[in-house]
Amino acid sequence: MKKLSLLPILLLFLTSCLIVGRGAESTPEPIPPTQTSTTDRAIFKDGLVPEYQAVLNELPYASMYEIEFNIADDLAHISGSETVIYTNAEEIDLNEVKLRLFANILGGETKVDNVTVNGEEVTPTYALNDSLMTVPLESPLKPRESLTLSMDFNLAVPQTVELNYGVQAYYDDVLALAHAYPVIVVYDDEGWNAEIPPQSGDVTYADMSFFEVTVEAPKGVTLVGSGREVNRQENGNRQTVEYAAGPVRDFYLAASSEYEVFTKKSNGIELRFYTRDYLQDGAESALETAAHAIEVFEKHYAPYPYTELDFVSTPTHALGIEYPGMIAIAEWIVSPDQNYLEATVAHEVGHQWFYNLVGNDQLDDPWLDESLTQFATLQYFSDMYGKAGAQGFRSSLEGRWWYVENEKIPVGLPVRDYSDEEYSAIVYGRGGLFFEALRDEMGSEVFNEFMKDYTQSNAWDIATPEKLKADAEEHCGCDLTDLFKKWIYP
Ligand SMILES: [Zn+2]
Structure with a gap:
């Protein structure tokens, strides 16, 4: 079992963005x-x-x-x-x-x-x-x-x-x-x-x-x-x-000219990691995580769409950045001893569902991809390692939120309305915890059905906060306005 330390707030799991137009x-x-x-x-x-x-x-x-x-x-x-x-x-x-x-x-x-x-x-x-x-x-x-x-x-x-x-x-x-x-x-x-x-x-x-x-x-x-x-x-x-x-x-x-490739086949999907040859152990560890993450997300959300998923190591200042069917990982974390590697890989793989398959306005509604992907990462740790494993990653979400002393800043703001510190604390910390609160409110079984339906009915399209709320309410037959007021709305 892996134990995750609290992630310093400045280490954002960043993603590059894409968008989709009208649904x-x-x-x-x-x-x-x-x-x-x-x-x-x-x-x-x-x-x-x-x-x-x-x-x-x-x-x-x-x-x-x-x-x-x-x-x-x-x-x-x-x-x-x-x-x-x-x-x-x-x-x-x-x-x-x-x-x-x-x-x-x-x-x-x-x-x-x-x-x-x-x-x-x-x-x-x-x-x-x-x-x-x-x-x-x-x-x-x-x-x-x-x-x-x-x-x-x-x-x-x-x-x-x-x-x-x-x-x-x-x-x-x-x-x-x-x-x-x-x-x-x-x-x-x-x-x-x-x-x-x-x-x-x-x-x-x-x-x-x-x-x-x-x-x-x-x-x-x-x-x-x-x-x-x-x-x-x-x-x-x-x-x-x-x-x-x-x-x-x-x-x-x-x-x-430095890239070597390390590969793994998993469930009909070809996984590849391109990096320097001496980072082989980190690359293979990342591919192992990716294979498990795909399994977890396919079970909870929807099938992965492509026949390939490629990783590259780059000198990015983010820990990782997602692209459709491709993921950039900061070279300095490509090591099996690096605490950030597993969470970063699981997070970026999660973006294949929330950002790519289901798109959103990443500048106006960053929580729809980032907060949800943090929750998906929590789901990964929970499925892989049980309660204790989930607690390790949950602590990292709580640790991020603590950087603003758990101030109840809304999760649903555009990126431009947060300071850098707030963006990490709220969208990557508090936002992940919101989805746990939503699950508690809806009940696990209904929530799981909702997440599958949300992913599959918005596949290839663009989701909006209104759509997410309406989908959830349809599943629980309840009014989630108060919960959204508490966590999401300005
Ligand atoms: Zn991300």
């Missing part, structure tokens, strides 16, 4: 989109476990990205191109489409050229420190209509890990390439939902999309991308690798 509930009647076709999606089938392959015939409005990254020999400069088929899933005409250029606020620099809409050149405008690009449309895009956006881009990757936990950085021989392409902004009840993310939370909010990505890079480098590798070629001292990923909320790539 199926707000999706209008299923008129087929004009250009996107679900028949193009055959390439994604082998990346999904059989239970989920039917989703390829759903999500008619999901964006389809085709991206090329050409990574220079120094691994810090990238040129690329992107074509994305975007469909208006809203019920109003759109006069513009917005995309994020995250490198411009992550310490690097990205510039976009040759933007076209359906082949016609257009001149975009920029805002939010050049991290938001607005592409004007000559004629409005009507509901369920599609258009094709194309552009070239250049990217100078940050060579420090100072900002946002170093999610995007070339540092210490590792290229961590998060959110490195122009990312379509979610359109939701706030309109085009974009802001400069606070330093302490996740960066992105994105809808489920499909990605076909080609990466050209120096031959001696090991590349690890989201989704499934579908092709690989070598030409002289360069290599070209193609990935198909979807439905996912983001595409992530890591690269290093």
